[in-house]
Amino acid sequence: MQHSFPVTVKEVRRETPDCVSVSFEIPEELKSLFSFKAGQYLNLIQNVNGEELHRSYSLCVSPNSDEWRVAIKKVEGGRFSTYANQELKAGDSIQLMTPNGKFTSPFEKTQSKYYLLIAAGSGITPVLSILKSILEIETTSQVCLIYGNSSVDQIIFRNQLLNLKNIYPDRLQLNFILSREWVEEECFQGRIDGNKLRAFNNRIFFSSDVDEVFLCGPETMILDCKSTLSDLGISESRIHFELFGTEIQQTPRKVEVVSSGTLAKIRLKTDGRTTEFDLEYNTQSILDAALSRKVNLPFACKGGVCCTCKAKLIEGEVEMTKNYGLEPEEIEAGFILTCQSYPKSSKINVDFDQ
Numbered sequence: 001m002q003h004s005f006p007v008t009v010k011e012v013r014r015e016t017p018d019c020v021s022v023s024f025e026i027p028e029e030l031k032s033l034f035s036f037k038a039g040q041y042l043n044l045i046q047n048v049n050g051e052e053l054h055r056s057y058s059l060c061v062s063p064n065s066d067e068w069r070v071a072i073k074k075v076e077g078g079r080f081s082t083y084a085n086q087e088l089k090a091g092d093s094i095q096l097m098t099p100n101g102k103f104t105s106p107f108e109k110t111q112s113k114y115y116l117l118i119a120a121g122s123g124i125t126p127v128l129s130i131l132k133s134i135l136e137i138e139t140t141s142q143v144c145l146i147y148g149n150s151s152v153d154q155i156i157f158r159n160q161l162l163n164l165k166n167i168y169p170d171r172l173q174l175n176f177i178l179s180r181e182w183v184e185e186e187c188f189q190g191r192i193d194g195n196k197l198r199a200f201n202n203r204i205f206f207s208s209d210v211d212e213v214f215l216c217g218p219e220t221m222i223l224d225c226k227s228t229l230s231d232l233g234i235s236e237s238r239i240h241f242e243l244f245g246t247e248i249q250q251t252p253r254k255v256e257v258v259s260s261g262t263l264a265k266i267r268l269k270t271d272g273r274t275t276e277f278d279l280e281y282n283t284q285s286i287l288d289a290a291l292s293r294k295v296n297l298p299f300a301c302k303g304g305v306c307c308t309c310k311a312k313l314i315e316g317e318v319e320m321t322k323n324y325g326l327e328p329e330e331i332e333a334g335f336i337l338t339c340q341s342y343p344k345s346s347k348i349n350v351d352f353d354q
């Protein structure tokens, strides 16, 4: 099972009126465990107003920087993001899980590629890490970044991006799109969507030249851009995307139970220890049921996105209501997202240690 470690907050830096970046002191002996790939995220665990919150935040620095820094944008009514923007300070202690995530690609010195990076709002966080890695490692690769925000004062990392443009003027093409501020060139006004990408194709980027795309922003933007880019001839396998969340399901879906009776017997193995309990069909996910029985399990988004709650189904049948994270090979190998899994059969055996 993935574990968390207490670390000290090194710096909380205001990036925009609604966003702070937070860096951490990673002790020397943990540095190899905390090594990461560009585009990956950390899970932060903190008790806020008496509630233990688990949240994922993408690293915004290059893996070679010996720095661990995330950026946290305040969400209206958001518990953790408001706490981070208003209360978190240098010297505070926080629990961190080791880096995770598949929003990455092998960036290698020998490659010479053309990358299209598309981000909106806080979606720039993993994209900045990827951008820095490409520019630093692949010395002949080209990058076109399209970055959408409501207004100039909301552009996270604006100065860092302009600075990168100064350092790599021939290899980085920077395009800011603003939705709530007047822009002289009309095409840079509005939101990033499929229509905007069609308008940009053969003008700002050339879809026929694009080797890889990295997309991060709201779900609707990702889905629209993904389908437009594949219409423009970029195959899905070359389009990487990261979702920061999906709508949390309030009522569990009614799964079709294949066994008689009203209860499933759940058996969980975590850190070598086995826990057993009964779970009434169609009430709670396996993760929620275990957490409410005080079983210590890894999780963050509870939305089928981050894969922190991944475990192997050894016995039984479950229905996964959402899956934005597991690859087909992982499903084939029996892995499930426990935050989205509801029992269908009377005996369920799940292993978090595999």
Ligand SMILES: Cc1cc2nc3c(=O)[nH]c(=O)nc-3n(C[C@H](O)[C@H](O)[C@H](O)COP(=O)(O)OP(=O)(O)OC[C@H]3O[C@@H](n4cnc5c(N)ncnc54)[C@H](O)[C@@H]3O)c2cc1C
Pocket: 041, 053, 055, 056, 057, 058, 059, 070, 071, 072, 073, 074, 075, 076, 077, 078, 079, 080, 081, 082, 101, 122, 125, 126, 242, 243, 244, 245, 247, 248, 301, 305, 306
């Ligand atoms: C893999 C991954 C990486 C992420 N990386 C980052 C990052 O780098 N920077 C960052 O700022 N966030 C990132 N997030 C989102 C982050 O984990 C939290 O979901 C977000 O900060 C809101 O948490 P909260 O506790 O403030 O809000 P909550 O108290 O959980 O939610 C409050 C309300 O806001 C809604 N809400 C939750 N998340 C969002 C959202 N992203 N946009 C709009 N409304 C939302 C909820 O539905 C709810 O109604 C990432 C998420 C994932 C899964």
Ligand code: FES
Pocket: 298, 299, 300, 301, 302, 303, 304, 305, 306, 307, 308, 309, 310, 325, 337, 338, 339, 340
């Ligand atoms: S907790 Fe994120 S996918 Fe289950």
